[in-house]
Amino acid sequence: MNKLRMTTASVLMLLATPAFAHTGHMEHGFSSGVLHPLTGLDHLMMLLSSGFLAALTGRRLSLPLLTLLAMVVGTAAGVLLGGNNLVEPLVLASLWFAGALMFAPNRLSVLSWMMPCFALFHGWAHGVEAPIGQVALFTVGAVASSLVLLAMGYAVGSKANHIAWLKKGWAAAVFASASVLLVG
Numbered sequence: 001m002n003k004l005r006m007t008t009a010s011v012l013m014l015l016a017t018p019a020f021a022h023t024g025h026m027e028h029g030f031s032s033g034v035l036h037p038l039t040g041l042d043h044l045m046m047l048l049s050s051g052f053l054a055a056l057t058g059r060r061l062s063l064p065l066l067t068l069l070a071m072v073v074g075t076a077a078g079v080l081l082g083g084n085n086l087v088e089p090l091v092l093a094s095l096w097f098a099g100a101l102m103f104a105p106n107r108l109s110v111l112s113w114m115m116p117c118f119a120l121f122h123g124w125a126h127g128v129e130a131p132i133g134q135v136a137l138f139t140v141g142a143v144a145s146s147l148v149l150l151a152m153g154y155a156v157g158s159k160a161n162h163i164a165w166l167k168k169g170w171a172a173a174v175f176a177s178a179s180v181l182l183v184g
Helices: 002-015 029-039 041-057 062-081 087-101 114-129 135-160 166-183
Strands: none
Touching (some): 062 135
16 A cells, blocks of 8 residues: 555656746846745745754754755756756655655654755756856855745744744645645
8 A cells, every 4th residue: 555655646746747936037147046946835945944954953054055055056957957857856855855854853863964965956947947148147146045045944943842833833834835836
C-alpha cells in the first residue's frame, strides 16, 4: 500500500502545472528580481521555510547563506542550461519536504541541510525565467528580497520553540501551499 501511495504522489507531482513564479513582471532586471520570490507561492514558502528551519536548528547564518548561494548557482545553471523537466517537480517537492521536517524533530538538524539543495532548483527556475540581458540585475534583486524572506522566516521560527502549535501550524501552511501548487 505504501508503494502505491508513493507512486501516486510521484505521478501527481510530475503532472502538476508549473509553479512558475510568476508572470507579469519579467520586463525589468532588478525590480523583476525583487518581485519574483515575493509573487510566487513556491519561492515565497521555500524561503520562509528555510529561515524558519535555520531558527529551529540554531543555524543563524549558515543555512540561509547556503540557501542563497545555492539559488545563485541554480540561477546560473538555468541561464546556461535552460529548462529542465525536473525543476518544477523538485520545486514542489521542496515544499512537501519543508513541511515534513516539522514532524521529524530528531532528524531536523541533519535534514535541514537539504533545503539548500532544493534552493538550487528554485534558482534554476529563476535563471530560466530571468529577463534576457538583465540576469545580473535580476539576480541581485532576487537575492535582496530572498534575504528579507529568510529573515522573516527566521523571526517566526525563533518563536516556534516557545509556542507549541507554531511548528505544526507552519507545517500545515507549507503543505497547504504545496497542495495549491499541485492542483494548479
